[in-house]
Amino acid sequence: xxxxxxxxxxxxxxxxxxxxxxxxxxxxxxxxxxxxxxxxxxxxxxxxxxxxxxxxxxxxxxxxxxxxxxxxxxxxxxxxxxxxxxxxxxxxxxxxxxxxxxxxxxxxxxxxxxxxxxxxxxxxxxxxxxxxxxxxxxxxxxxxxxxxxxxxxxxxxxxxxxxxxxxxxxxxxxxxxxxxxxxxxxxxxxxxxxxxxxxxxxxxxxxxxxxxxxxxxxxxxxxxxxxxxxxxxxxxxxxxxxxx
Amino acid sequence: xxxxxxxxxxxxxxxxxxxxxxxxxxxxxxxxxxxxxxxxxxxxxxxxxxxxxxxxxxxxxxxxxxxxxxxxxxxxxxxxxxxxxxxxxxxxxxxxxxxxxxxxxxxxxxxxxxxxxxxxxxxxxxxxxxxxxxxxxxxxxxxxxxxxxxxxxxxxxxxxxxxxxxxxxxxxxxx
Numbered sequence: 001x002x003x004x005x006x007x008x009x010x011x012x013x014x015x016x017x018x019x020x021x022x023x024x025x026x027x028x029x030x031x032x033x034x035x036x037x038x039x040x041x042x043x044x045x046x047x048x049x050x051x052x053x054x055x056x057x058x059x060x061x062x063x064x065x066x067x068x069x070x071x072x073x074x075x076x077x078x079x080x081x082x083x084x085x086x087x088x089x090x091x092x093x094x095x096x097x098x099x100x101x102x103x104x105x106x107x108x109x110x111x112x113x114x115x116x117x118x119x120x121x122x123x124x125x126x127x128x129x130x131x132x133x134x135x136x137x138x139x140x141x142x143x144x145x146x147x148x149x150x151x152x153x154x155x156x157x158x159x160x161x162x163x164x165x166x167x168x169x170x171x172x173x174x175x176x177x178x179x180x181x182x183x184x185x186x187x188x189x190x191x192x193x194x195x196x197x198x199x200x201x202x203x204x205x206x207x208x209x210x211x212x213x214x215x216x217x218x219x220x221x222x223x224x225x226x227x228x229x230x231x232x233x234x235x236x237x238x239x240x241x242x243x244x
Numbered sequence: 245x246x247x248x249x250x251x252x253x254x255x256x257x258x259x260x261x262x263x264x265x266x267x268x269x270x271x272x273x274x275x276x277x278x279x280x281x282x283x284x285x286x287x288x289x290x291x292x293x294x295x296x297x298x299x300x301x302x303x304x305x306x307x308x309x310x311x312x313x314x315x316x317x318x319x320x321x322x323x324x325x326x327x328x329x330x331x332x333x334x335x336x337x338x339x340x341x342x343x344x345x346x347x348x349x350x351x352x353x354x355x356x357x358x359x360x361x362x363x364x365x366x367x368x369x370x371x372x373x374x375x376x377x378x379x380x381x382x383x384x385x386x387x388x389x390x391x392x393x394x395x396x397x398x399x400x401x402x403x404x405x406x407x408x409x410x411x412x413x414x415x416x417x418x419x
Contacts, residue, residue: 013395013396038411038412045351049359050374052271052343054267
């Protein structure tokens with residue numbers, strides 16, 4: 001069995017790995033579980049830090065327009081030479097921009113699939129623990145999305161502001177008798193009716209929240225049935241208090 | 245003879261692919277070069293080369309690593325052409341301040357600055373893993389390193405970043 005040093009080295013190198021030995025160790029080691037949660041928060045910030053703002057207008061000017069416009073006298077000597085066929089290609093490229101945005105929003109990229117994909121990248125957020133997340137941190141994460149959570153939601157062991165489909169959303173882990181359940185408050189994702197999903201070992205529900213997007217609740221593993229997940233969703237939904 | 249309709253469709257798909265991948269490719273080039281203008285030039289040239297070589301992309305699922313390989317080669321070429329000698333990190337940071345800025349989040353700015361200061365042998369695999377979603381084996385193949393060497397670099401990258409950003413490192417493991 002791996003010792004604490006090995007586990008922490010493994011997590012520091014590959015925080016998104018879902019290694020069975022690491023999970024086994026975390027189940028019995030509160031210190032490493034605390035470290036895993038620390039790392040998870042750091043990892044989310046790292047992900048956001050790397051996603052620097054890419055201004056599309058700027059990109060169009062710098063990356064696409066030079067393919068269409070004649071070179072200015074001041075252009076750098078090692079710029080690629082202007083080619084007519086590239087001008088045609090660039091104009092088609094721009095013309096398809098709208099089509100691309102529609103393609104990105106196609107049903108294939110379903111909301112549930114994106115929620116599951118996000119969760120799969122955060123395996124250590126699922127630690128079973130009875131330690132609540134510090135209150136100031138929980139308040140900060142929720143305040144970023146103009147929401148408060150009453151204590152009736154249950155024990156929240158993890159809270160983080162995550163990037164999801166280009167928006168910062170609260171990602172919480174609520175501990176239940178049957179194990180940890182993940183909650184994402186998707187304030188920007190409107191949904192017409194509640195839906196269940198079962199994908200890649202994750203099961204859950206996404207329920208509409210009138211005027212405030214939707215709420216995704218999911219669990220991992222066979223211990224919990226979908227009714228329990230729906231119960232947590234109802235409890236959290238009742239405990240949410242919108243401030244804007 | 246090639247069917248012109250299917251050719252057009254294929255071209256349109258390729259253009260859509262370029263468009264969808266371009267933001268992450270630009271980010272990757274930015275973190276690789278730590279220079280926005282250079283990153284845009286590299287991506288511009290990459291798009292041109294990709295357009296010319298699109299027939300060699302047989303599987304769209306492999307597009308991201310395909311583009312990334314072109315970017316790395318193009319960056320290396322640019323590097324050779326421009327013959328950079330020394331790099332003053334503080335100067336780079338000052339020059340790229342607008343890109344490193346993050347509204348109302350000083351922690352994020354500090355982290356971005358720290359990433360700038362990471363040696364490239366740590367920075368590049370880290371960006372490939374976190375931003376581009378590469379597995380350790382994929383990074384090893386792209387950088388022509390062993391899996392163990394990649395894991396060591398990723399470990400050191402995060403360890404250095406955490407220390408530079410004043411994180412609580414009391415639980416961090418020793419090497």
